[in-house]
Amino acid sequence: MAGKHSKTPPPDDNDDNSELPDTPEHVRENRSYWDKRAPDWVASGERNWAALEPIWGIWGIPESQLHLLPADMSTLKAIELGCGTGYVSAWMARRGAEVVGIDNSLEQLKTAKRLTKKHALQLTLIHGNAEAVPYPDESFDFAISEYGAAIWCDPELWIPEVHRLLRPRGTLTFLGNHPLTAICTPPSGASCDERLHAPYFGMHKQDWRNVEIDPGGIEFNLTISDWLRLFRRTGLELMDYHELQAPADISELRFAVSGAWAQRWPSEQVWVLRKSA
Template sequence: MVAIDVSEGQLATARRLADIHGSRIEWLHGNAETVPYPDGSFDVAVSEYGAALWCDPYAWIPEAVRLLRPGGRLSFLTNSPMLTTCYPLDGSEAGFTLVRPYFGQHMFDWSGVEIDPGGVEFNLAISDWFSLFHQHGLEVVDFLELQAPESATGTQFVVPADWAKRYPSEMVWKLRKKP
């Protein structure tokens, strides 16, 4: 098992947790858009708000495909493009108003916003994700739009529970590299 992250600090935390659980993992300090491994090295690739949010899909999706053997699986979890359409421009909570175009979305730079400045994130319209997968020989095995349960309250990562009960705040793609 191999894990990659650009942050030494995050890798140190991951190493500590892996030791607690007795997991044997090789740690790479680097950019998930260019992974120093030969073609077809992996059976499975997973991203949970790592490359899936912080890397450019037009770079990291072809890189993940290169790293997988034919028939290998790629699964990732990230924000829904519906959510990115409703994030206010100042960095505050997601609201019920559309604040930017859905079509053509790609890069979001949160570094200059008033509330809780962040980094540069990426997302695409669903049809653009499909085109990208098709272009790189990935079949869609499953696609999930996550809905908050009725019991959810409060706000998590700037998404109010009421919002996430009505609209998909997160999505999961399960993909397979064509044999």
């Protein structure tokens, strides 16, 4: 893996799975978790690569409702932080952007690289930690994460890192779990219910390694006021904030949240930010 803040981007065939001695524990855990889970994400990756209109999050909210991507990205250099199977990168490349995707899991990147070839697109896909991206300061106009760095990286590390990577007035958009889901998830790891199982104040790391149901992975989230304070401290201005509601016709369980729950409470949030000039 390329070194922290190295100024030289690595070649995109970098398949070194070795750890740097100072790799944080959550990055090591999440790498092995995602390498194991990658096969489960191939089918949804293929579907999303083939989608004509982007759809977002676990409820598949259409881009025509959310407007998270500029229609014309042909003058933009974009980065996806935690790109997984790479479909968000593909959607940006189809809008004309020059795209870099970074992911911590070689197995996820194998799918992303295969689909890039199959769909005849040009993406630069690199293996690494989105908390320490091997690109120079101010390399990108647009940064995005859908359930990548957005939930698997420590906000105190990746938010300042993306600020470093963006040019002045560049955009960061990220989508992940709403903090309410973290406190409504029972300690067993069962699906969200209608009780508050954990404190809201002080929320930061959610370690799922020892839960009974679907153990593994370390996630992060903050209270709304802590996110806002972090953005202000870092130099990111808030442009928009969405709390996503599940569509009325979805009742099933998706990733430990039922449609019925997410019709009453927000299970996902989207932050849209701009680097100060």
